[in-house]
Amino acid sequence: MPRRTPPPSQATAATVHAYDFRRPTTLAREHSRVLELAFETFARQWGTQLTANVRTRSQATFHQVNMHTYDEYAASLPASTTMVLCRIGDEAEKAVIQFPAVAALTWLSHMLGGTGEHREPERTFTEIEQQLVLALGDDLLDDLRYSLGRVLPADLEFDTIHHNAQFAQAASTSALMIVASFTVECGEQSAPATVAFPADVLLRGLGDANPVVATDRARSLVASQVSLTPVDFAVQLDPVPVTPRAVLDLAVGDLIPLRQPARTPFRVSVDGHVLGRAAVGRTGTRLACTIIDTLETAS
Structure with a gap:
């Protein structure tokens, strides 16, 4: 449907302010x-x-x-x-x-x-x-x-x-x-x-x-700030599709078979983007992961 243009009597007049580019009067x-x-x-x-x-x-x-x-x-x-x-x-x-x-x-x-x-x-x-x-x-x-x-x-x-x-x-x-x-x-x-x-x-x-x-330092400052921004780092199994009925019928003790073989490395991802693969290990009393390889992604 074509847009209806209001009559001149109903149109809102725009406010125009003169600006002198030779003498900027704006605050940073x-x-x-x-x-x-x-x-x-x-x-x-x-x-x-x-x-x-x-x-x-x-x-x-x-x-x-x-x-x-x-x-x-x-x-x-x-x-x-x-x-x-x-x-x-x-x-x-x-x-x-x-x-x-x-x-x-x-x-x-x-x-x-x-x-x-x-x-x-x-x-x-x-x-x-x-x-x-x-x-x-x-x-x-x-x-x-x-x-x-x-x-x-x-x-x-x-x-x-x-x-x-x-x-x-x-x-x-x-x-x-x-x-x-x-x-x-x-x-x-x-x-x-x-x-x-x-x-x-x-x-x-x-x-x-x-x-x-x-x-002139904006690019380096942005890159520095981005490099220090915390992100969620995840080590994940491959996803397994299930039906809504299977989810609704879940009970304690049920088993969900995984498609990932036991020796296959886990996925390493940030915000859902896979960046590489890793094997699970330990460091002291804590779980850890060892990066096996990384994936090149287009920027």
Whole structure:
């Protein structure tokens, strides 16, 4: 039956992303996995710390980690949001912890005994609110240091808070940033959040903690790993076909005649593939087999 093509109104439009091959912006698989585990740990710590501080059930969920230029990252954020910039040791570029101001005001409301309801639009923090947000942020920095471990070689310190993504210059527009995205739930409210680090900083730490091996050694490394992989080695008699009725009628004491003569060597096989023949013997108190010959098999 020919496949029916849906009408244009029902067809799903594909999402196309431009990619510049002159400037790859993808993470090595080994590095990506290390960062995913680190940010998953951070998400669990964030949820636990937020619950303890605001005394309301809270949870942070990690979604994905990507690499973008700072300009692309800033453009993806709402025009009005909260961006907490953090110094990383002596680095010129800064890390960013971003979340909606309304979400932060909800956290503060719960922390101060309120209901957490905020219907006002995004706005800047008052001086008192800013200090309370930074107090909550102290735990976030501790969680980031713990979760990233050796990947983050320098210490983190608060720098400034900005409420406009276009004016917060944490790095140059073309600088690569490693961006982790989250959803933070507090009570009945959920909000998107991101954490961004200069790629150079984390990649240096990743190179020390989990170095990526050059691809020119891939073949030898695979061969070495395969040669050390355990497999089931079997010394077997030749198989004997029997009927299902004979199997169902088996009882203690029954004899099943084997087709293999007593002096015929046994088969040596790995995963069902016969590799050679062997005779059964002993070594000390254990049974053993002596390889008589091997069979050449096509690769």
